[in-house]
Amino acid sequence: MASNPVFNRFNDDLDKGRVAADQPQYGQFGTPDQQRAAQYGYPGGQQGYPGQPQGYPGQQGYPGQQGYPGQQMGGYPGAPMGQPDLEKAYEAPSATARQSGRMTVDDVVTKSLALFGILLVFAAVGWFVGAANPGAGMALWMGGMIAGIVLGFVISFKRVISVPLIIAYAVCEGLFIGAVSGFFNNAYPGVVGEAVLATLCVFAGMFAGWKFGLIRVTERSRKIFGLMIMGYFLFAIVNFLLVLTGVIDNPFGVGGSGPLGIIISVFAVGLASYSIAVDFDSIQRGVNAGLPEKYSWLMAHGLLVSVVWLYIELLRLFARIQRN
Template sequence: MALGGNPVFNGKNFRGAKQAPPVPQNPYGQQFNQAPGRAPGQVMDGHAAWSAQQQNMTNEQLQQMYNQPAAGPADTGRMTYDDVIMKTVACLVVLIIGAGVTLFVAPALSTTLMIVGALGGFVLALVNTFKKQPSPALILAYAGLEGLFLGGLTRILDGMYPGVGLQAVIGTLAVFGVTLVLFKSGKVRATPKLVRFFMIATIGYAVFALINMVMMWTGAVQSPFGLRTELTIAGIPLGVFIGILAIGLAAFSLIMDFTSIEEGVRAGAPERYSWVAAFGLTVTLVWLYVEIIRLLAILRGDD
């Protein structure tokens, strides 16, 4: 996996998750390396085993065996792109359901659920990130809690600046689609230099976000978005520049997610790791959506 990518994939290197292929079997259940008349566990070399099998099979049986399609990744319990797509869709469906709850309940309850979703989602994000084996239930629970948070956030910002919610959804889908096309075309890759820049920029952004949060909580700044709107550069709120940087970082995080998934499929990782891939994509998409809707709100507030 690309070093410095989505922390969800750290410690779950797909390249180290290869499965040993199952022992080939003929359509009638007898293993190729077990010759008739030999004790169980007494193994023959491949050529001798195959010759012994041939002697005990009719031409019709041989032809039937040859006509069978080769086993694909899904047949051998390995991760496939279809697995990742279906599980990512499942996470997003649960997320949308959670968002729908906070969008349509009473305002006071919506705010409470948003806070619960934010705190619960953060806790489950850590649990799922450091958990050795993926848990579908915990991953879907994370998606549902993040849905509560995103729905509440969207309700607040869309109430202040009508239309930003829909614009943020469209923007998130657009960035995801463009990033995927660029990755598939090979025009953008997670090179070591870009990964190092991503790590440095992400750490810097995290430090800024932490300082900004503390200043807002302590009342040091009174602006709705803290330093993002309190400070300006050439008359443009600092949050615009920070937001564009953050969206770029989230987009590059998608590139590294795609790289990890590609490596997992190529390495023949176990099928359960498709849940890790779906979780990683969900985490990045949540981050991307939050940055886009916040940037849109800052731009609308500056009008």
């Protein structure tokens, strides 16, 4: 829960030009007019199959193939275009990102709302199951957390985007969130409402800060942030194992609910908050790069990871403060 490898892997691939390597049809990042020119094969058109000459007017259907002398213009799909057709192609309005199958911000918003809707539905299931049967609730807590971590890493490092896995992750995280929220609400009344409200406020604040340039995301800040996340993730694993094995007799682990524990939680909330700003910046980079529409699922998944992480850290922070 303490890291978001989705956008780390995505940004590394984007910087190295590997993001759409398995989908070469989306590898054209020119203007819509240039891509239309490439499609119809006049000067500046796209290269044909390996070893074929570059296309020019009068070429045959496939990009890069040379037309036969005296070949008639038009007549079937992919046939060479005459001068009037070329002029129409140039004068036609540029295709929108949606029409050309590229990812848009609206796509990411739609997919994000769908995933958060799934998460909330199964969070309600986890909450009520835990309230009716604490043992089953604990099973959902531990099982959902472990399954979510495993699925999160599989999705992050899988070269092909798998929508079913992304949906399964939202289901597992929903069961986990519902079960753990029910437990915290019983142990520390009121903290769930506080954590939900704080999560919404931080999310809105980070978006506004990033949008208006108050919070900047640079290549250097990404690297520093990545190292900090890695360190905190390792700390969280060790801390969890110490509590699980009984070495530390405190549900919060290192620092407990004292000043040190509160400082650790504040630090974690800061990391999770900046992670959301990095997510916004990564989404914008993906839209600007003209990524395929299917990447909107990956962007939405990464945003879900960060928001869930932020909520958990805020829940722990408020519980520590109440217990202190």
